Amino acid sequence: MAESIQITLPDGSTKAAPAGIRVGDFVKESIGAGLAKAAVLARFNGNEVDLTRPLTENGKLEVLTSKTPEALDTIRHDAAHVVASAVQKLFPGTQVTIGPTIEGGFYYDFFRDKPFTPEELQQIEVEANKEIARNLPFVREEVSVGDAIKLFESKGEKFKVEIIEDIVAKGAKTLTLYRHGDWVDFCLGPHGPSTGKIGAIKVLNTSGAYWRGDHRNPMLQRIYGTAFFDKKDLDAWLKQQEEAKKRDHRKLGRELDLFEFFPEAPGAAFWSPKGTVLYQVLADRMRRWTRENGYQEIKTPLLYNKALWEKSGHWGKYRDNMFLVLDSETGEHDFSLKPMNCPSHHLYFASRKHSYRELPLRYSTQDVLHRNEASGSLSGLTRVRQFAQDDAHIYCTEGQLADEVKRFIQLLDKVYAAFGLTYVAKFGTRPPQRIGDDALWDRAEGALESALKSMGIEYVQNPGDGAFYGPKLDFHVKDSIGRTWQLGTIQADYNAPERFELAYVGEDNAEHRPVVLHRAIYGSFERFIAILLEHYAGAFPAWLSPIQVALVTVADRQLPFAREVLDLLRSRGFRAELDERGMTMNAKIREAQLHKIPFTLVIGDREVEQRAVAPRRYGGEDLKSMPLDAFLELLSKEAATP
RNA sequence: GCCGACAUAGCUCAGCUGGUAGAGCAACUGAUUCGUAAUCAGUAGGUCCCCGGUUCAAAUCCGGGUGUCGGCUCCA
Numbered sequence: 001m002a003e004s005i006q007i008t009l010p011d012g013s014t015k016a017a018p019a020g021i022r023v024g025d026f027v028k029e030s031i032g033a034g035l036a037k038a039a040v041l042a043r044f045n046g047n048e049v050d051l052t053r054p055l056t057e058n059g060k061l062e063v064l065t066s067k068t069p070e071a072l073d074t075i076r077h078d079a080a081h082v083v084a085s086a087v088q089k090l091f092p093g094t095q096v097t098i099g100p101t102i103e104g105g106f107y108y109d110f111f112r113d114k115p116f117t118p119e120e121l122q123q124i125e126v127e128a129n130k131e132i133a134r135n136l137p138f139v140r141e142e143v144s145v146g147d148a149i150k151l152f153e154s155k156g157e158k159f160k161v162e163i164i165e166d167i168v169a170k171g172a173k174t175l176t177l178y179r180h181g182d183w184v185d186f187c188l189g190p191h192g193p194s195t196g197k198i199g200a201i202k203v204l205n206t207s208g209a210y211w212r213g214d215h216r217n218p219m220l221q222r223i224y225g226t227a228f229f230d231k232k233d234l235d236a237w238l239k240q241q242e243e244a245k246k247r248d249h250r251k252l253g254r255e256l257d258l259f260e261f262f263p264e265a266p267g268a269a270f271w272s273p274k275g276t277v278l279y280q281v282l283a284d285r286m287r288r289w290t291r292e293n294g295y296q297e298i299k300t301p302l303l304y305n306k307a308l309w310e311k312s313g314h315w316g317k318y319r320d321n322m323f324l325v326l327d328s329e330t331g332e333h334d335f336s337l338k339p340m341n342c343p344s345h346h347l348y349f350a351s352r353k354h355s356y357r358e359l360p361l362r363y364s365t366q367d368v369l370h371r372n373e374a375s376g377s378l379s380g381l382t383r384v385r386q387f388a389q390d391d392a393h394i395y396c397t398e399g400q401l402a403d404e405v406k407r408f409i410q411l412l413d414k415v416y417a418a419f420g421l422t423y424v425a426k427f428g429t430r431p432p433q434r435i436g437d438d439a440l441w442d443r444a445e446g447a448l449e450s451a452l453k454s455m456g457i458e459y460v461q462n463p464g465d466g467a468f469y470g471p472k473l474d475f476h477v478k479d480s481i482g483r484t485w486q487l488g489t490i491q492a493d494y495n496a497p498e499r500f501e502l503a504y505v506g507e508d509n510a511e512h513r514p515v516v517l518h519r520a521i522y523g524s525f526e527r528f529i530a531i532l533l534e535h536y537a538g539a540f541p542a543w544l545s546p547i548q549v550a551l552v553t554v555a556d557r558q559l560p561f562a563r564e565v566l567d568l569l570r571s572r573g574f575r576a577e578l579d580e581r582g583m584t585m586n587a588k589i590r591e592a593q594l595h596k597i598p599f600t601l602v603i604g605d606r607e608v609e610q611r612a613v614a615p616r617r618y619g620g621e622d623l624k625s626m627p628l629d630a631f632l633e634l635l636s637k638e639a640a641t642p
Numbered sequence: 643g644c645c646g647a648c649a650u651a652g653c654u655c656a657g658c659u660g661g662u663a664g665a666g667c668a669a670c671u672g673a674u675u676c677g678u679a680a681u682c683a684g685u686a687g688g689u690c691c692c693c694g695g696u697u698c699a700a701a702u703c704c705g706g707g708u709g710u711c712g713g714c715u716c717c718a
Contacts, residue, residue: 107713115646207713208645215715219645222713250711254653263691263709321716369718374643375709377716389718474718486718523718555675582674583681590679604677616678 006058017055024051024193027063039063040071040192048074050140050190066229071192073101078138078180078192079128079201079227080106085183086127087223090120096185097159097211097220104237104482105226109209111159115221116206124223125203135196136180140189148175148186159211160186200234201227247480249533250380256538256595258529258546259381267378267385269526274546277575279525281544283366285641286390286415286522293411295362295392300344302368306334311499312343323370337370342493342518345393346500354504359514360396360404366525367391381530382485388525394517395502398443401515405451405473405490412475412488412521413455418642421477421535424484425457428465428472435469436494444492444515445471469495475523480534487523487531492516539618542598542639549576549635550592554585554604561608565601565628574635593618599635 003019007026015030023044028036042049045059048070055061064070080099087094087110099108110116116124143151145168152160164186167175178187180195192198204224211217228234245251253259258275261268271279287297303325309315314322314336324333338344345363354361368388377383396404409425416423427448430441448471452459459473466472475488493516496502503511522528532544542548549569553562562578569576579588585602592600601613606625613631615623626634 118647205712206646209714210644213715215644219714221645224713261710266709371717374716376643376645376714378709379711383717387718391718489718520718525718527718552678553675554677557675584674584676586676586678587680593679600678602678606677614678620679622678 005055007055008058008060010060010062019056020054022051023049023053023055023061026055026061027051031063035063035065038065038067040066040068040197041074041190043070048190050138051193052138052140053190066197072229074190075192075198075229076101076106076227078195079198079225080108081138081178081180081183081185081187081191082128082131082195082198082201083124083203083223083225084108084110084185085181086124086131088183090123090127093156095157095159098163099185105204105224107209107222107224109211109220109222111211111218111220115208116223121203121206121223125201125225128201128203131181132195132198132201134181135194137194138191139179140191141177141179142174143177144174145172148177151177151184152186197229198227199229200231201225202234202238241481244480244482247534247537248380249382249479249530252533252538253381256533256546258533265386266375267373267383269381269384269386275529277546278529278540278544282522282525282528283390286366287364289411289415289521290362290364290390290392293362293407294360295364297364297366298345298348299367300338300341300348300365302338303335304338304344306336308343308347309336312346312496313499314339314343321371321373323372338367339369339371341365341367341369341389341391342393342496342516343500346496346502346516349393349395350500350502354395354514356397356504356506356512359504360394360400362392362394364390364392381526382479384524384526387527389520390522390525391518391520394519395504395514396517397504397512398515401444401492401517402447402450404517405448405492406454408490408517408519409451409455409457409473413457415521416475416477416488419532419535421531423475423477423487425452425459426462426465426474426476427452427459428462428467428474430466430471431464431468433468434466440494441471444494448473448490448492467491467493469493477531477535479531485523485527485531487528488519488521489523490517490519493518539596540598542635543641545596545598546575547577547595547597548574548599548639550588550595550597550600551576551578552585552588552592552600552602554602556582558603558605558608561611562603565603565613568628568632569635572632572636574639589616593620598638601631 004016005019006014007017008014017026017030023042024036024039027039039051041051041064043062043064044055080101084096084099088096091112093112095111097109097111099106145164148164149161152164164175175186176189177184178189178191202225204226207222208219209222211220226237228237256274257272258278259272260270262270306315318339322336322339325335325337327334345365366388368386370386373383373385394404429445470492472489472491474486476484476486478484496516497513502514504514506512551562551566553559559580566576566578589600596618598618600616602616603613607613612625612627614625615631617623
């Protein structure tokens with residue numbers, strides 16, 4: 001007679017079951033065959049478990065069906081195994097490494113001497129589908145680490161052996177294997193019941209990836225893929241990916257004629273007249289936001305000699321990323337374009353005596369920066385070599401730190417809200433390599449965290465991601481295809497004040513070190529504009545739109561009045577254009593719509609007669625003829641700067 | 643920088659296994675003057691990214707650059 005255990009279900013009911021019963025069997029017998037069939041995995045006492053796991057103790061059981069995100073994640077993990085087994089079947093000698101799930105899918109990293117070709121990816125997908133069709137059960141097995149090492153050594157899986165040896169070093173005695181068919185992988189699980197649960201699999205693309213993410217290690221071949229319970233879901237996802245590509249800022253940038261890149265200046269944008277307007281509107285608005293918040297703008301040189309970079313530490317740590325400039329007198333590359341504004345701000349701050357009464361002192365700068373980023377990492381406007389930050393440095397006492405951080409987050413929150421952007425805050429704490437004692441880090445991290453908490457802002461811990469000189473908060477926003485980009489940031493810095501011997505005179509008439517806060521809200525104009533373009537899908541609100549009003553006449557005889565309206569709009573500070581080309585009205589309206597101009601004013605004989613305009617919004621809404629003054633009022637309201 | 647893919651007219655793209663280039667849109671000219679997403683006709687436009695090589699012959703095949711794209715590393 002087996003012992004009996006008590007299983008509590010999410011509705012609070014408790015059922016008895018023989019100890020050792022498998023989760024799947026329990027569900028089938030005590031809850032229902034329907035649920036058992038829909039189940040993919042379960043959560044027992046908080047841990048995700050396979051349906052084949054025996055239940056040996058009392059506890060809470062929650063069945064996770066294909067409706068849950070955990071189940072989707074699980075079959076994607078299943079799919080990663082299926083892809084790996086398919087690869088090893090098709091290409092013997094290929095070694096496996098790791099294959100986790102990621103947002104939207106999974107990847108698996110392989111080691112072999114040559115990369116996968118697109119044709120091979122096709123074969124892999126075909127083979128993976130065969131394994132899915134065979135509906136092979138996933139079988140979990142606990143083995144000793146010794147047996148596991150023997151197993152993978154016999155298979156020549158050097159990377160797996162390395163991973164196992166690592167966890168052995170951490171004290172593991174046993175580990176789990178998962179088999180489907182005759183293929184086996186070392187894996188924590190859980191997995192779905194069988195390969196057949198994967199309704200649809202798609203091998204997406206391939207890329208190189210360093211073993212353990214370290215560029216000194218061998219390069220692995222990564223295969224990306226995704227999986228769903230249903231082919232329909234996969235098709236919907238693929239379609240959505242296609243849609244997202246339409247809002248890619250690079251595509252929109254060309255279509256809306258905002259910026260351009262030339263091979264002659266890789267990683268540095270040319271801004272068109274329209275793009276320049278957008279850039280300037282953002283710059284001007286940020287100037288106002290910062291001025292209102294007690295910042296003072298300064299302008300500093302773009303080029304500095306080595307002395308500054310040695311002082312700041314960039315010469316030692318950051319030189320590979322700097323554009324060095326040859327001094328023709330000395331023949332040495334003793335100058336560099338600035339990659340950051342901080343050293344010049346510190347230099348300026350240190351050039352004069354400061355009283356505690358001046359603090360916090362906030363210097364802002366929007367100057368152009370150059371960083372020699374790795375050629376392969378450049379990407380549209382999101383990753384460039386020349387850009388401008390909405391940069392500022394706050395010099396304050398340690399006691400003012402928390403307040404300043406809070407003020408900053410409040411401002412950032414307000415700015416992002418003005419654009420309707422949602423962000424994720426990431427809290428980067430002390431890295432292993434750092435300066436300053438733990439008490440100092442405790443205080444600095446405490447200041448940042450208390451600011452977040454007092455504002456009720458949700459954030460993600462990013463342990464060890466702080467700078468060597470202090471903790472930081474990063475603010476991330478997603479682009480159209482789901483990649484996240486860091487925009488805003490605030491970093492506490494205890495190092496720079498030492499290096500630059502920054503000081504203020506305190507109440508006690510003695511000199512003290514201020515703390516420096518590096519901070520940016522847009523992050524960089526370039527990246528921010530890229531994100532905005534994708535966020536609005538190119539249809540900017542009127543205050544940002546490079547052209548706010550397009551004027552279209554029904555026939556040429558209305559042109560004199562249209563010119564009058566154009567002049568009036570421009571004299572009121574609005575950005576308007578009149579298209580005098582000999583096209584039809586419909587063609588001009590179409591063009592204005594394609595350019596996503598907020599308002600198109602149609603002017604025909606009726607409008608001339610009544611000194612009116614007939615506005616049409618982007619998207620097609622016809623506002624009907626209205627007096628010029630009425631439109632000016634409407635426009636003033638809608639194009640108002642937030 | 644590393645792995646892979648790609649590069650043809652201003653833009654979007656055709657161009658099978660080598661036989662010296664084509665469409666649509668845009669531009670230009672002319673006609674048309676029209677009431678809310680493309681008027682018609684004509685004209686012009688290309689060192690097929692660059693440099694080598696193979697070949698009787700290269701947009702096409704090979705090698706090397708450059709740039710772009712997807713990742714990795716790094717980062718605003």
